[in-house]
Amino acid sequence: MLLVITYDVDTTDAQGAKRLRKVAKLCERSGVRVQNSVFEVLVDAAQLVVLKAELSKIIDHERDSVRFYRLGNSYQHKIETMGRTPLVQAGEALLL
Template sequence: MFVLITYDVNITSPNGAKRLRRVSKVCLDYGKRVQNSVFECVLTETQFVLLKNQLKGLIEEEQDSVRFYLLGNNWKRRIETIGKNFGLDFTGELII
């Protein structure tokens, strides 16, 4: 499934900058950054659950926010870009 992840971490709170770096690092393990706090990921159901659990363990729920937009398998028709496209191209070859 294609998942768009956005987050807002309160960096003015104690350890906020550290939480922000950790959230960003976890998201980088699963997808590609397309804007400062926005990631595009192609995940299995298991990966999605693992990612959510990791992020839940990092944030302060009273101060921070993580949002998941599940675009499913028909995501190509749901994404439009104006300007430079930093998104993932899953239609071509992917070398890992």
């Protein structure tokens, strides 16, 4: 299934900046950055459980937020873009 993951990490202190880098790196390993804090991630159900658990360990649940938008398995016709597009197009493998 294709997910769109967005996050907002409070970076008003040094710990927040560190959390932001960790969240970004984890999302970069899992998918393709399509905007600053927005990633497209192609995962199965088990991979999603692991990804959520790893993100949950990183974020401050009182100050940060992560959102998961499930586009499902038939996502090819649900994505429309304008302007610059990412290097990996929807439909290509995002995970190795």
